Amino acid sequence: MNPAVVFQARGLTKVYHMGEVEVHALCGIDLDLYQGEFVVLLGPSGSGKSTLLNILGGLDTPTGGRVMYGERELTRYDDAELTAYRREHVGFVFQFYNLIPSLTARENVALVTDIARNPMSADEALRLVDLGERLNHFPAQLSGGEQQRVAIARAVAKRPAVLLCDEPTGALDVATGIKVLEVIERVNREIGTTTIIITHNVVIAGMADRVIHLSNGLIQSEERNASRVAPARLSW
Amino acid sequence: MRALDRKLWRDLWLMKGQAVAIGLVILCGVATYIMFIAILDSLRATRADYYSHNRFADVFVSLKRAPEGLRRQIEAIPGVTRVETRVVAGVNIDVEGFAEPVTGLIVAVPDEGYQPLNTLYMRSGRYVEPYRADEVIVSEAFAEAHGFTPGDRLAAVINGRRQSLTIVGTALSPEYIHQLRPGGIFPDYKRYGVMWMGRKALGNALDMDGAFNDIVLELAVGASEHDVIDRLDRLLDRYGGLGAYGREDQRSHRFLDEEFGQLDMMSKMFPVIFLGVAAFLLNVVITRLVGLQREQIAIMKAFGYGNATVTWHYLKLVLVVVLFGVAGGIASGAWLAHLMGTIYMEFFRFPYLTFTLNAHVLSEATLASMGAGALGTLLAVRRAAALKPAEAMQPAPPARYRESWPERLGLRRWLSPSNRMILRHIGRRPFKSAVTVCGIAVACGITMTGHFQKDTVGYMLDVQYGMSQREDISLVFTEPTSYRARYELAALPGVRRVEVQRSVPVELRNGHLSYRTAIRGMQPGGDLQRLLDAELRPIELPSSGVILTDYLAEMLGVRPGDRLTVEVLEGGRPVREAIVAGVVKEYLGVSAYMELGALNRFMREGPAISGAWLAVSDGDELARLYRALKDMPRVAGVALRRQEIRNFNKTMNESLLFYTFVAMIFSVIIAFGVVYNSARIALTERSRELASLRVLGFTRGEISYILLGELGLLTVIALPLGLYTGRLLCWMIAHNLQNDLYRIPLILQPNTYAFAVTVVIAAAVVSGLVVRRRLDQLDLIGVLKTKE
Structure with a gap:
């Protein structure tokens, strides 16, 4: 039997109005994402992958089509419901970490655990990303890789149903990038969080259960890896 | 237009809210300066003009009685160019239909019509006809208060004899620009009037035929007033001279001088405060703007723009804002000066007000504002212009934070992450935070100065009329009288x-x-x-x-x-x-x-x-008492305490209201300018951080708390400081207004503190709400895509 469907998207379209020009970011996407799945979204700039991720994460709303999150229709949520949805169910990791500079590593994580319903402790989340040591350092005192691991700890500490990563290694060197991917992989494996990574980097596709190629706002192809490659064995 | 100038206008458009807020603060500074200087220059010019046209005397003296023949000797005193000997006396006036006692002063004017000194400025009717004992000219203020027009009649008790008089004209005199009953504090035109009567008739009424009891003199340019007064006093010694004095001791002139001094002080104090705040604000805003434009500056320099060009570019931006403030300030200052002029014309009975706005005042205001703006800006711009292009093109290093001192003191576990963010952010920019606090404190203080006058004058009245002078009626006899008069008075009704x-x-x-x-x-x-x-x-x-x-x-x-x-x-x-x-x-x-x-x-x-x-005692007997007092020939002056208090409330309220209103508007502008600018800067600096929080599931309310909580905290810190600043400003005003006419105590009522706090909080809340609206429009996605 298939694992439970977490997201079900049907006929998803998104049109941006840039002045007098209409940009069709998504042109009718149908997609199911399953519980515990590790998905990599690949595609060139402007293919619509970030738009898709933003809609799934409740940061944006589609122009047409609908998204079901479990039994509920995400696309009908109003702003307050979307805020609550992000607060309870979604973990985000961004290319530029987006840590709060005035809070230490532990406090950045605590920021989320303070408002989530069933979080792990901040220390536990930081141990999960191998950052048990530099808990009381401010972002400005951490390296890029360390900052990104804090961001991951912050994203997973609430035990989200889904972890959405937008170019998580984009700003990092190879060795640090791999370390970060290991952490994401471990969270997916150990906590069973549905994980979606969008990237330009084709190499990362090797560690996914499923790889989805986007182009011009449409799903071009989909493939399932027979086995997931450990991040340590990736290189680019 | 050159591309760089086009950039200037676009940048300005982008920061229009802040530009307007700063421009308004400059406007207030310039407006207060122009207002005080313009009204001061206008009043001075008007007084000088009026004095010279109407030949206001230089030396004054009252005496018991001297024969007219003495005049020759007075004229012979070196330095004296003109002499008018005259008779002056206090009178009781009986106005029909007005029960309360009215007192006044009656001054003789030459029968021939030519007045050598203190020429009357006729406002209506005509001059008295020679030798007519039943004609008087009354002061315009007194006529207005009772609705007198030429042809109306009144009665006066002159030298114990009741006389029926016809008003033939109304007039103003340079001697009585400020008209006060002896011992009075505020003008009361209904109960105190000045009248003029022909010399011959008044002389007869006062038994002063061929004699005089008052002299006014004009001195030659360069004559020693001191010497003349000396000789005059010696000459009048045996005629009961009461001591000659110059203009600076003449009552009306003296009051005007004191008022001018007060205006002069205000014109120095307030603009400095406003321009100081504006300079700080410009510094803070431009520092931020330049910070955001590091890369643009680098690119301009990479293309070959020199440091001077870049510096001039930003200076121009500042100057546009300053000039906007200056232009608005000159216009509103002139308008406020006009408003003040009408209020002053109530107090000071000038025939006209020559509105004067000197070109040098305008250029001073403009230069001072530009100087303050440029000074506040130069540092920030110089720092940006000095950056090497390659360096400037790199993103600015990440913000460094540290634990705030309340956390280091062990309060950490009591503070939520939001509160820690607020404290650490304040601590990271102590100078900027301090500027915000000072700005708000100044706004609070300025509001208090508006209320201070009311508080302190109210207190002075309380002390004067509540604790010290507790009588209902005070009266003066025409000359020392026997103690028995006491029993006569006690027998009067009521x-x-x-x-x-x-x-x-x-x-x-x-x-x-x-x-x-x-x-x-x-x-x-x-x-x-x-x-x-x-x-x-x-x-x-x-x-x-x-x-x-x-x-x-x-x-x-x-x-x-x-x-x-x-x-x-x-x-x-x-x-x-x-x-x-x-x-x-x-x-x-x-x-x-x-x-x-x-x-x-x-x-x-x-x-x-x-x-x-x-x-x-109150009641019916009061009218009978007034009647009886009017019929007592030896009673020269009557004052009603209750009326003094009412006078105060009536005449002062208008002008105090004006001051309070202007001070309040200006302090709101400062508070708004400071809080709004701080909030806007914080918003630009932290939009990325706040958007990240929104993405993490924080509500709009929660992120608003983080941003506005900081401003709230700074406001709370600023308030006690502001109340102290207000006290200090009021002390400066009070301290500069000590003279033998009045001393102003530093009295501030709880209401005044509460009002200042309310005004500042309201201004802060409004600026908070304006910024809060922008928080709702945060671009959650865009902000995550870019590195700051």
Whole structure:
């Protein structure tokens, strides 16, 4: 039997109005994402992958089509419901970490655990990303890789149903990038969080259960890896 | 337009809210400066013009009585160019249909019509016809108060004789620009009037035919006023001269001078504050703008723009904002000066107001504002212009934070992450935070100055009329009278209590220091007039020695126990010594006091009195009492305490309201300018952080708390500082307004503090709401895509 469907998207379209020009970011996407799945979204700039991720994460709303999150229709949520949805169910990791500079590593994580319903402790989340040591350092005192691991700890500490990563290694060197991917992989494996990574980097596709190629706002192809490659064995 | 200039206008458009907020602060600075200077210049110019056109005298003296023949000798004093001898007397006026006692001054004018000095400025009707004993010209203010027009009639008791008079004209005089009943504090045009009558007729009425009791002189340019006064005093010694004085001691002139001094001080104090705040704001905003434009500056420099060009570019941006403020400030300052002008015309009876706005004032205001703006900006711009292009093109290093001091003190676990963010953010930019706090504090302080006048004058009245002068009616006799008058007064209808006094004009001297005033002899154990010590407790009059107003003791450099020379200015003009027995607290005027018996002994005269204080019961008897007082020929002046208080409320409220309103508007602008700019800068600096929080699931309310909580906290810190600043500003005002006419105590009522706090909080809340609206439009996605 298939694992439970977490997201079900049907006929998803998104049109941006840039002045007098209409940009069709998504042109009718149908997609199911399953519980515990590790998905990599690949595609060139402007293919619509970030738009898709933003809609799934409740940061944006589609122009047409609908998204079901479990039994509920995400696309009908109003702003307050979307805020609550992000607060309870979604973990985000961004290319530029987006840590709060005035809070230490532990406090950045605590920021989320303070408002989530069933979080792990901040220390536990930081141990999960191998950052048990530099808990009381401010972002400005951490390296890029360390900052990104804090961001991951912050994203997973609430035990989200889904972890959405937008170019998580984009700003990092190879060795640090791999370390970060290991952490994401471990969270997916150990906590069973549905994980979606969008990237330009084709190499990362090797560690996914499923790889989805986007182009011009449409799903071009989909493939399932027979086995997931450990991040340590990736290189680019 | 060059591309760089186009960038300037676009940048300005992007920061229009902040530009307007700063421009408004500059506007306030320029407006206050222009307002105070313009009204001051206008009043000065008007007074000078009026004085010269109407030949306002240079030296004044009153005396008992001298024969007209003395005039020759006065004219012969070197330096004297014109002399007018005249008769002047106090009168009781009876206005039909107006029950309360009205007193006034009647001044003789030449029958021939040519007035050598203090020429009347006729406002309506005509000049008196020669030798007519039933014609008077009345002061315009008095006529307006009673609705008199030429042809109307009134009665006056002159020298004990009741005379029916016809008003033939209304006029103004340079001598009575500020018209006050002797001993009065505020003009009361209904109960005190100045009238002019032909010299011959008035002379007859006062038994002064061929004699005079008042002289006004004009001096040659460069003549020594001091020498003339000296000679005049010696000449008039045997005619009961009361001591000559120059313009600076002439009552109306003196009041105007004091008012001008106050305006002058305000014109120095307030613009400096406003321009200081504006310079700080410009510095903060431009520092931020330049910070955001590091990369653009680098690119401009990479393309070959020089440091000077880049610096000039940003300076131009600042100057546009400054010039906007200056233009608005000049316009609103001129408008406010006009408004003030109309208020002043109520107090000061000028025939016209020559509105003066000197070009040098405009250029001073412009240069000062540009200077303040440029100074505030130069540092920020220089720092940006000095960056190497390669360096500037790199993103600015990440913000460094550290734990705030409350956390280091161990309060950490009590603070939520949001509160920690607020504290650490304040701590990271202590200078900027301090500027915000100072700005808000100044706004708070300025609001208080608006209310201070009301508080302090209210307090002075409380002390004067609630604790010290508690009589209902005070009256003065035409000349010292026997003690028996007391019983006559007590028998009048409605009189509950009578206390008597004697007033003796004197010159008090200590070495080279001297002051002309009156010693008042007061009944021991008096309840209607009491002397108060520094703690405002009533004091007992000692059986000998003289008591001085504390300020008078200071002026004369004497302390209790010291000796003082007393030259009596009436009768045989004896010169005696007196011991200073103590000092008393008084805010209005300065005076000397003795126990009545002691004063009579000091004068070596029997029991005589020159005035009385009455406590009366309300009701029907009051009208009969007024009637009876009007018919008593020896009663020269009557003042009603209740009326004095009402006068204050009526005449002062209007002008105080204006000050309060202007001060409030300006402080709101400062508070708004400071808080709004801080909020906008914080928003630009932290939009990325706040958007990240929104993505993490924080609500709009929660991120608003983080951003606005900081401003809230700074406002809360600023408030006590602001109340202190307000006290300091009020102290500066009060301290600069100490003179023998009045001393202003530093009194601030709780209401004033509460009002200032309310105004500042309201301004902060409004700026918070404006910024909050922008928070709702945060671009959650875009902000995550870019590195700052």
